[in-house]
Every structure is written in C-alpha cells, then in structure tokens.
Amino acid sequence: MEIYKENPEMVRGLFSDIAGRYQVVNHLLSGGLDFYWRAIAVRLIRSWNPSSVLDVATGTGDLAMAIRKACPNARVIGADFCLPMLEVAKKNGLPELVVADGMNLPFADQNFDVVTAAFGLRNMASWEKGLSEMARILKPGGHLLILDFSLPTLPVIRPLYRFYLHHILPHMAGLVTGRKDAYEYLGVSIEQFPSGSKMTALIESCGFRGVKAYPLTLGTVSIYTAIKSGDH
Numbered sequence: 461m462e463i464y465k466e467n468p469e470m471v472r473g474l475f476s477d478i479a480g481r482y483q484v485v486n487h488l489l490s491g492g493l494d495f496y497w498r499a500i501a502v503r504l505i506r507s508w509n510p511s512s513v514l515d516v517a518t519g520t521g522d523l524a525m526a527i528r529k530a531c532p533n534a535r536v537i538g539a540d541f542c543l544p545m546l547e548v549a550k551k552n553g554l555p556e557l558v559v560a561d562g563m564n565l566p567f568a569d570q571n572f573d574v575v576t577a578a579f580g581l582r583n584m585a586s587w588e589k590g591l592s593e594m595a596r597i598l599k600p601g602g603h604l605l606i607l608d609f610s611l612p613t614l615p616v617i618r619p620l621y622r623f624y625l626h627h628i629l630p631h632m633a634g635l636v637t638g639r640k641d642a643y644e645y646l647g648v649s650i651e652q653f654p655s656g657s658k659m660t661a662l663i664e665s666c667g668f669r670g671v672k673a674y675p676l677t678l679g680t681v682s683i684y685t686a687i688k689s690g691d692h
C-alpha cells in the first residue's frame with residue numbers, strides 16, 4: 461500500500477478513476493461532516509482577509525468553492541495534478557484551475573496571501589517538498605492552512621476509529637466506487653501521516669512559524685495553520 465504515496469502516477473490514476481463519485485463518497489463516509497470541517501477552515505481563512513488564495517490538490521474544488529463564497533473579493537485558484545478531478549471542479553463552477561503538481565508549482569515566488577491544501581498533502585510523495593513549495597509561493601507573512609485526517613489520541617476512540625478505518629470504510633466505499641483498494645490506501649496513508657506535535661515540527665521545518673493545530677471531530681481530522689517565516 462505504501463507504493464501509492466511513493467508513486468504519483470498511481471495516486472493520479474486512483475483519483476482519475478473515482479473522480480465522478482468522489483464527492484458523494486466523501487459526504488457519505490463522513491456523514492456530512494466534511495461540510496463542517498470546511499466551514500471551520502473557511503472561517504479561519506476569512507479572518508485573514510486574503511486577496512489571493514491558491515488551493516493546492518483542490519480535487520473537485522469543494523474547499524476552493526467555499527473560500528470563493530466566503531471571500532468574494534479574493535482571487536481563488538485551484539491546482540491539482542489530476543485532470544478528471546479538475547473537470548469535476550470546473551463543472552462545479554470553479555473558474556480558475558491549473559493542472560499542476562503540488563511539489564513543483566508553476567507560480568513565481570511570493571505570489572499568494574493564502575495557500576490551502578485539504579486532504580491533499582497526505583497524498584504527496586514528499587510532504588516536505590509540498591510544504592516548501594507552499595512556503596515559496598506565499599508572500600512574506602502569508603498564511604498556510606492544511607486540513608487533513610489525523611488519528612484520535614483518546615484511548616477508547618483510537619482503536620474504534622482504527623477498526624472503522626481499516627475494516628468498515630474500505631468495504632462501504634468499495635461498494636460505491638468499485639475501488640476498495642483506494643480506500644484501503646486511505647487508512648494506510650492516515651496511519652503514516654504525522655499529526656499533532658510531529659506535524660507542527662514538519663511545518664516549521666519547511667519555512668513556517670506560528671503553527672497552530674485545531675483537532676476536530678474527536679481528533680479524526682485536524683486543521684493546521686501557520687505563517688510564512690521571514691527568512692524563506
């Protein structure tokens with residue numbers, strides 16, 4: 461399963477295959493909580509009053525669309541390396557889309573007020589490269605927001621959630637998408653992805669300061685915000 465993260469072509473192929481059903485499955489498996497997670501993220505972003513936002517790994521564009529709605533004066537661009545996902549984003553009404561690898565973004569340095577990535581950084585072959593690119597294209601003092609899955613730390617919740625993640629979720633999602641393996645990969649990728657203080661240290665090491673973590677829904681999802689350091 462580790463093979464997916466190490467292999468961008470497999471990640472791209474996987475999202476190409478499930479693009480048409482991605483949003484429905486998301487809403488289904490999260491019980492609609494994904495709307496709530498995005499709403500919290502958007503509230504933070506709106507408080508920064510940005511003029512320009514890049515949503516990396518935008519996929520079907522859900523977060524980018526929510527940001528556009530909340531920040532009508534901001535220019536919001538969605539970038540992703542999977543064309544079929546971007547085609548859904550286009551149908552959903554996101555006008556500015558760029559086919560791009562999050563680890564090699566086609567933007568000049570110091571371009572954006574805010575860079576976001578929802579459930580995207582985890583899938584990149586190198587989290588350091590992804591975060592460093594985000595730091596590079598942010599203006600000095602610009603804001604980063606990462607929204608992604610995390611493992612709960614509470615003793616009873618953690619094993620229950622792990623059971624759901626590895627034994628129930630892949631079957632349910634497999635029935636709808638026909639790609640059970642994609643959702644087995646999801647569980648593996650969540651296990652491997654750093655959270656809490658490890659994620660804070662990772663973000664800081666890639667050119668950011670002032671990292672804040674907001675665990676949501678019993679710690680199954682976390683939002684991290686940070687500010688681009690002056691020396692990058």
Ligand SMILES: C[S@@+](CC[C@H](N)C(=O)[O-])C[C@H]1O[C@@H](n2cnc3c(N)ncnc32)[C@H](O)[C@@H]1O
Binds near residue numbers: 517539542
């Ligand atoms: C789980 S989806 C998240 C989509 C969307 N941000 C959301 O919140 O629903 C992950 C997305 O990351 C994209 N992705 C993964 N690795 C990427 C990379 N290196 N560069 C750009 N996009 C990438 C995939 O194509 C996919 O659309």
